[in-house]
Amino acid sequence: MPLSAQPVLSAPPERVDIQLGERSYPILIGAGLLDDPASFAATPAAASALIVSNTTVAPLYAQALRAALANRFRTVHLLELPDGEVYKNLETLNLIFDALLGHGSDRKTVLFALGGGVVGDMTGFAAASYMRGVPFVQVPTTLLAQVDSSVGGKTAINHPLGKNMIGAFYQPQLVVCDLGTLQTLPPRELSAGLAEVIKYGPIHDMAFLDWIEANVDALVARDPAALAYAVKRSCEIKALVVGQDERETGLRAILNFGHTFGHAIESGLGYGEWLHGEAVGCGMVMAAHLSQRLGGVDAAFVERLTRLIERAGLPIVGPALGADRYLELMRVDKKSEAGEIRFVVIDKPGSAAVSSAPDALVRDVLAQCCVE
Ligand code: NAD
Ligand code: GLY
Numbered sequence: 001m002p003l004s005a006q007p008v009l010s011a012p013p014e015r016v017d018i019q020l021g022e023r024s025y026p027i028l029i030g031a032g033l034l035d036d037p038a039s040f041a042a043t044p045a046a047a048s049a050l051i052v053s054n055t056t057v058a059p060l061y062a063q064a065l066r067a068a069l070a071n072r073f074r075t076v077h078l079l080e081l082p083d084g085e086v087y088k089n090l091e092t093l094n095l096i097f098d099a100l101l102g103h104g105s106d107r108k109t110v111l112f113a114l115g116g117g118v119v120g121d122m123t124g125f126a127a128a129s130y131m132r133g134v135p136f137v138q139v140p141t142t143l144l145a146q147v148d149s150s151v152g153g154k155t156a157i158n159h160p161l162g163k164n165m166i167g168a169f170y171q172p173q174l175v176v177c178d179l180g181t182l183q184t185l186p187p188r189e190l191s192a193g194l195a196e197v198i199k200y201g202p203i204h205d206m207a208f209l210d211w212i213e214a215n216v217d218a219l220v221a222r223d224p225a226a227l228a229y230a231v232k233r234s235c236e237i238k239a240l241v242v243g244q245d246e247r248e249t250g251l252r253a254i255l256n257f258g259h260t261f262g263h264a265i266e267s268g269l270g271y272g273e274w275l276h277g278e279a280v281g282c283g284m285v286m287a288a289h290l291s292q293r294l295g296g297v298d299a300a301f302v303e304r305l306t307r308l309i310e311r312a313g314l315p316i317v318g319p320a321l322g323a324d325r326y327l328e329l330m331r332v333d334k335k336s337e338a339g340e341i342r343f344v345v346i347d348k349p350g351s352a353a354v355s356s357a358p359d360a361l362v363r364d365v366l367a368q369c370c371v372e
Contacts, residue, residue, distance in 0.1 A: 013039070014228070016235040018151065019243045020171060027151060027175040027235050029228065034139065034178040035064035037071055042174050044135045046108035049073040052096055052123040053114040054083040057141055060184055065114055065139060073110070077103050081119065086272040088118045088158045090166075096126035110135045110173075116142035116189070117149035117276065121167070124155030128170035138172045141181040143193025143227070144277050147200075147234035148255075150175050152242040158271055162332040163263040169247050177235075179227055187220075191313035192277025194219060195258070197230050198308060199284065200237045202301075203254045203344070203352040208233055209308075216311050253335060254352040257344040258284030261318070264329035268321040281314030282369075289365045290357055291346040301349055318370035323363045330362075 013030030026042065033039040049069055053062050058080045069076050079099040081092055100109065111134060113123035120138050127136035138150035156167025182190065194216070201209025211229070212219070218226035238255065245251040262283030265274055274282075288302045310316050321329075327341070335342040340356050347353045 014232050016232060016239050018171070018239050020246055023153075023171045023246075025171060025173055025175065027177060027239070029146075029177045029179065029231050029235065031178065031180045031224065033176050034061055034181065035068050037068045039176045039178075040068060040072060040137070040174070043069075043072055043137055044108065044110060044173060046073060046110050046135075048075045048077070048103065048105060049110045049112060050096075050099060050103065050105060051076060051078045051112045051114050052081065052099075052119060052126070053078065054081045054119055056083045057115040057119070061114060061141060061181060065112065069112070075103075081122070083118075084272050085118055085158070085266075085276065086270075088122060088271070090157060093122055093126060093157050096123065097130060100126070100130050105130070105134070107131045107134055110137060112137045112139055113150070113172075114139045114141065115145070116140065117145045120145050120150050121154070121156050121164070124153070124170055124172065125157060125167050127172075128155055128168040133170070135173050136170075138175040140175065140177055142185060143182055143190055143231070144196050145193075146177040146179075146182070146231045147193060148196040148238065150177070151235055151238050152252075152255075153246065158267075161267075163267050163271070165332075165334070171246075177231055179224060179231065182227055183222060187313065188275065188278075190220065190222065192275040192281075194312040195277040195281035195284065195309070195314055197234050198305075198312060199255070199257050199280070200234050202284075202288070202305060202346050202349065203257050204237050204241070204350060205233075206350040208237070209350075213304075213308055216308060220311075220313060253342075253354050254344055256335065257346070257352055258282075258287045260330050260333050260335065260341065260343050261286040261326070263333060264321070264326050265318060267332075268325055268329050269319055274315070274319070278315050281309045281312065282316060282318050285309060285316045286318060286365055286369045287343060287345060289369060290343055290362065293361050293365065294345055294355060294357065296345055296347040297349060301346070318366070320371045323366045326366055327359060327362065
């Protein structure tokens with residue numbers, strides 16, 4: 001579908017709902033939402049709020065958010081965490097608890113996660129565990145966070161032995177995606193977000209994959225209408241999946257297409273060396289090759305997906321960790337069962353499933369997809 005066929009967003013914001021019974025909540029998508037008090041009208045009533053952000057995002061957007069919240073809370077505190085995946089750990093998480101306790105926060109205090117997926121995942125986990133659970137709101141400011149991490153309630157920190165290994169399922173009360181914030185994202189981060197957008201095509205919606213192919217240059221150029229449609233459609237697909245399988249007992253695993261290889265790249269190189277989205281982009285190339293070997297897709301499909309990932313500005317060749325190390329790292333994946341690695345594969349274009357694969361096949365894929 002050409003871009004011109006998509007509606008341009010205008011006020012009021014677009015809304016996608018996550019339907020989870022009493023844990024349901026809206027995702028608001030639009031420009032200029034961050035500094036509009038109306039965006040936060042659904043926020044629970046409380047005396048105090050804590051905005052958790054980082055040293056990069058807070059100087060850009062914390063003041064605007066604070067102003068928007070001023071008429072809802074008596075006090076709004078701000079905590080700036082150090083910036084980076086390498087800080088997504090227990091020590092940094094503890095800074096949030098220090099701030100909450102230091103400010104005398106109570107059970108009604110609302111946490112606002114202002115930033116990308118790192119801030120969102122850590123703030124969500126802090127909200128899940130402070131006083132056994134306080135309300136929180138996601139205000140994602142990266143493309144990756146707007147299309148994926150802020151939605152669905154997965155919260156976590158990393159452990160040196162594995163990515164996102166310690167965390168909880170804990171839903172926010174509201175997600176506010178201000179598309180204007182995407183204009184200040186570094187280009188590499190925008191591309192990283194596109195990896196998670198592309199993911200939704202092969203696993204669920206080939207028409208969306210067609211649309212992304214037709215509009216990838218507009219997305220890379222940050223065309224507002226293209227970004228608006230990409231965020232909305234991605235959130236709709238994620239809402240559909242999470243609404244059926246909140247705790248990943250089955251279907252939700254398809255959202256991890258490319259992630260088994262990707263997480264191995266991230267932890268194998270050391271967190272932060274490759275961005276999460278870059279690792280997922282390259283991981284999807286590997287997972288597509290594996291899908292071909294398992295008979296789900298043909299070589300033309302693999303080539304098509306690879307070219308799209310490349311056009312989005314993402315790496316398509318994996319680092320030389322060595323097949324043994326890849327396999328060792330992938331066995332730590334949360335989908336593994338009794339030491340057997342389980343991959344998300346495309347079983348036919350637009351549909352994904354979880355499958356094991358013989359090590360020999362995985363070694364073939366790694367030999368084909370990694371630098372020597
Ligand atoms: P990130 O949070 O590290 O943000 C990327 C960089 O962009 C950071 O340096 C950040 O400070 C900066 N930044 C953020 N917003 C900005 C803006 N508007 N302008 C300028 N700079 C800005 O990375 P990410 O890609 O947003 O998130 C990756 C994390 O998300 C990973 O830890 C991953 O595991 C997690 N994740 C979680 C889920 C989930 O379901 N919970 C899903 C996917 C990814
Ligand atoms: N990002 C994968 C999930 O939310 O399940």
